[in-house]
Structures are given as structure tokens and as C-alpha cells.
Amino acid sequence: MQNVYDVLKERGFIEQVTHEEELRELLGKEKVVFYIGFDPTADSLHVGHLLPMMAMAHMQRAGHIPIALLGGGTAMVGDPSGRTDMRKMLTLEQIQHNAERFKKQFQRLIDFSDNKAYMLNNADWLLNLNYVSFLREIGRHFSVNRMLTAECYKQRLERGLTFLEFNYMLMQSYDFLVLYQKYNCKLQIGGNDQWSNIISGVDLIRRVEDGSAYGLTIALLTTSEGVKMGKTQAGALWLDPEKVSPYDFYQYWRNVDDRDVEKCLKLLTFLPMDEVRRLSSLEGAEINKAKEVLAFEVTKLIHGEEEAIKAQNAAKALFQNGADMSSVPQTHITREQLGDGMDLLELLMLTGLTSSKSEGRRLISQGGIYVANSRIDDVDLKITAKDFDDDNSLLIRKGKKIYHLVKLS
Structure with a gap:
């Protein structure tokens, strides 16, 4: 040995x-x-x-x-x-x-x-x-x-x-x-x-x-730029599923910088080094396959294989109509909370997608917020009951890969 x-x-x-x-x-x-x-x-x-x-x-x-x-x-x-x-x-x-x-x-x-x-x-x-x-x-x-x-x-x-x-x-x-x-x-x-x-x-x-x-x-776990890994908009990337859902945990590793993939595979998985080197050598869009392996392996270690599979399926579901999205992070609001309409900026803060209204305005002005797959340009937009689908669900996306499901009850 x-x-x-x-x-x-x-x-x-x-x-x-x-x-x-x-x-x-x-x-x-x-x-x-x-x-x-x-x-x-x-x-x-x-x-x-x-x-x-x-x-x-x-x-x-x-x-x-x-x-x-x-x-x-x-x-x-x-x-x-x-x-x-x-x-x-x-x-x-x-x-x-x-x-x-x-x-x-x-x-x-x-x-x-x-x-x-x-x-x-x-x-x-x-x-x-x-x-x-x-x-x-x-x-x-x-x-x-x-x-x-x-x-x-x-x-x-x-x-x-x-x-x-x-x-x-x-x-x-x-x-x-x-x-x-x-x-x-x-x-x-x-x-x-x-x-x-x-x-x-x-x-x-x-x-x-x-x-x-x-x-x-x-070694400390740092990015290629020397910044400590594990910092998110919501704070630290906790191992407790009650603090950070397995889906959000999976997405963090799925979205790491291309330059950090090899380091993370070496340090945070038990994959043989030959496999680490093979995955790390992938280039262009192919590197996303290595990131998916990384995200799955790390999530499996911390949250178990079942949760890793659910997180992986949830990530894929966002690109497939009618797929199961139960593992996507969710926020439940009541009709009383919604009232005649809730400011999108307020809803973004409620879901944790932004930490302030000014951040929400900046993201919207940069074209980084999507509601029901439509890009939002209006910072004063109000979300009403009509925006929710037949399942009383509303999908919000920040950037290319961060999703959140709002459920109306």
C-alpha cells in the first residue's frame, strides 16, 4: 500500500x-x-x-x-x-x-x-x-x-x-x-x-x-486567486443541510472556476489520481463534465448518495420541462403576504437571492434576473398571483445557474 x-x-x-x-x-x-x-x-x-x-x-x-x-x-x-x-x-x-x-x-x-x-x-x-x-x-x-x-x-x-x-x-x-x-x-x-x-x-x-x-x-482551501473558498452571498457554505441545502451545496461546486477544478478534485474527493488528471485535462465546454463529477462526489460525501442524486437531478431538471424540481431551493409565501402584489426587489431578498434592494436593482439593470424564464428589465416590477403557474409555483433565476422556486399557499 x-x-x-x-x-x-x-x-x-x-x-x-x-x-x-x-x-x-x-x-x-x-x-x-x-x-x-x-x-x-x-x-x-x-x-x-x-x-x-x-x-x-x-x-x-x-x-x-x-x-x-x-x-x-x-x-x-x-x-x-x-x-x-x-x-x-x-x-x-x-x-x-x-x-x-x-x-x-x-x-x-x-x-x-x-x-x-x-x-x-x-x-x-x-x-x-x-x-x-x-x-x-x-x-x-x-x-x-x-x-x-x-x-x-x-x-x-x-x-x-x-x-x-x-x-x-x-x-x-x-x-x-x-x-x-x-x-x-x-x-x-x-x-x-x-x-x-x-x-x-x-x-x-x-x-x-x-x-x-x-x-x-x-493547506487552506483557496481559489486560484488566493481567496478562501466557501464564501457565498448568504455567508459561509455550511455542511448542515438545514443551513445550506444539498442542492445549493451541489451548485456551489458545480460552478467553481475552471482553474480550481483540479485542486478541488484532488483535495475533496477520493477519486484515483489518474481519474483526477483525466478530468482536469478536459478543456472548453468539456470541463463542465469534470465539475459535475466534482459536485456529485463532494455532495455525496457530506450529504449522502441519495441527496447527491436528488441535487444532480434537480440541476438537470431546470433544463427539462416537466421534470421533478422538488430539490430546488424553495420559499413558501402566503396569499396574505403577497396581497395585491409584492415588489420583485422584496421577493428577491425574501428568497435570499439578494442581500439588499440595491443589489437587486443592480442585477436587474445588468439583465441578471429572470422570472418564469423571462428576463426582467423593470426594477419596479410587482409580482402578483397571476404570475404563478397552475401549481402555484414561480421560478426565479439569478444569472445563468442559480434558481429558486417560490410557492404560493
Whole structure:
């Protein structure tokens, strides 16, 4: 079997690594326990979490043992890494609620049966720490001068770094130490913004246990222009189907830039690299076939094959009369809401197709809004009951590919 380190490297996951040759050799000869941390600061994971989740899945498929560490403790402090402000404090109840939602989403990609993987919460050891004991046993191993050279702190110094946030590096390093001691966890994987914290954990294990541990960071999911993927007009591209429908999720990947297709196929699917290269080599209109494969594969991973098929069929239905459109995003309005007529600009905001009336005016003036397949030129257009078809449905399109069905009840 191919060494998983080589798999991750070929597919473009690996950015930085400590002791590269040692780690590669270790992954090739023994079953390695590793962990990735996820702070439950929202009630759903989003596309930014997909890369670490995929890295975990590749590692598990190669026989290694993942620990998905939910940061119930660290979420109460906030991680300054890569941020210019301090995260909002959450209550224990909010954190626990969010952690439970995470579990369901992890299980799409990770097998937790029979100790093949673990899901832990660092609140179990962080919240019961004796502060004085922690300072004596852990704090003495950290140099303030060295900590202040870390990028995650340097960028915050001018704006103001709280002592609360300053503790984050100690807490994350302590997580690694606890997992090393209790689970023989030898590897931490994280994003590039976690590099300083990861190498501090590696160093702490060496100082306290005289043990060998390793760190690896993975790439951020960005477009060819260097912009983070997963940003939509409605906000983040969440993995929770209640926040982003499987259809909208599918459409996001179906509409990625041609230049990003190869990267997404490598990082977000398990397709063999030969197939990735074949699909990525398609040119012109043919590249749309690769995008359809990408959209289907990613949607299948996150929402299951049934939802992926429904999303795929719904996308095709928009070009076929009489086909099933039940999976197209819908908004229901009452006749009372509609009244004698509703401004199209208001309806566009209600459906989430635009975020403001000014955006709606701009799209209409640019010829980007269609109602019942007719391009709209009138920014003052009112939608009335007569505009709906016999099924009390009205199809609105934004641009070439974004559709929304309004149902009148």
C-alpha cells in the first residue's frame, strides 16, 4: 500500500511538517494515533473544515487512528490565530450543543466504531485544571520571549493581546501532551495558522516526556486567486443541510472556476489520481463534465448518495420541462403576504437571492434576473398571483445557474 504521507503530498494537502523523513517512515511502519482540533464555536462545520476532515479520512483508510478533538475547553478562551479580534465567549450549553452537531457531520467521513477513531472533548481535562499546578508543571516550559515571536501573537500585539488569549498556546500544547500520555498520540495535524501552537506541543512533549511527537499543517482551501473558498452571498457554505441545502451545496461546486477544478478534485474527493488528471485535462465546454463529477462526489460525501442524486437531478431538471424540481431551493409565501402584489426587489431578498434592494436593482439593470424564464428589465416590477403557474409555483433565476422556486399557499 502507498504510504499515506505520499498520498497526502501528491494530493496537495501538506504545507509544513516537522521531521519529514522521520514522520514518513513512522507512518509507513506502524499504526499512528493522530489528532486534529475543532473548536465548536458554531453549530455546524463549514467548507473550511473539509480539508482536515478529508486528511483524517485518508489517514484512517491507511490504517491510522484519528482523534477528532472538540475544543469545549479552548472554545471558552478563543483562539487568536489568524484573527484580528477576539472570539465571542460561548456558554457551556452552547458549546455542548455545537459539539453534538459536529459529531453527526464527522461520521459522514470517519468510522468511530471499534476504537477505529475517537471523538474527545478537551473540556474533560482543561476545565478541572488547578491553575497554580498548571503553571508549575506546564507554564515553566514556555518562554514568553519565544511565544511573542509566534505569528499568531505578533499580529495581535498592536491591536491588543489579552492574557486570556495568550494562554491559548499553553492550552493547545497541553492537549497534545494529554493525548500523547493517554492515547500514545504522536501527531497533530492542523491549519497553517496553527503552526506555532503545534510545534509548541511537540516541544512540550519532548521536555515533559522526553518523547518524539510530530506536527503537520495542511493547506487552506483557496481559489486560484488566493481567496478562501466557501464564501457565498448568504455567508459561509455550511455542511448542515438545514443551513445550506444539498442542492445549493451541489451548485456551489458545480460552478467553481475552471482553474480550481483540479485542486478541488484532488483535495475533496477520493477519486484515483489518474481519474483526477483525466478530468482536469478536459478543456472548453468539456470541463463542465469534470465539475459535475466534482459536485456529485463532494455532495455525496457530506450529504449522502441519495441527496447527491436528488441535487444532480434537480440541476438537470431546470433544463427539462416537466421534470421533478422538488430539490430546488424553495420559499413558501402566503396569499396574505403577497396581497395585491409584492415588489420583485422584496421577493428577491425574501428568497435570499439578494442581500439588499440595491443589489437587486443592480442585477436587474445588468439583465441578471429572470422570472418564469423571462428576463426582467423593470426594477419596479410587482409580482402578483397571476404570475404563478397552475401549481402555484414561480421560478426565479439569478444569472445563468442559480434558481429558486417560490410557492404560493
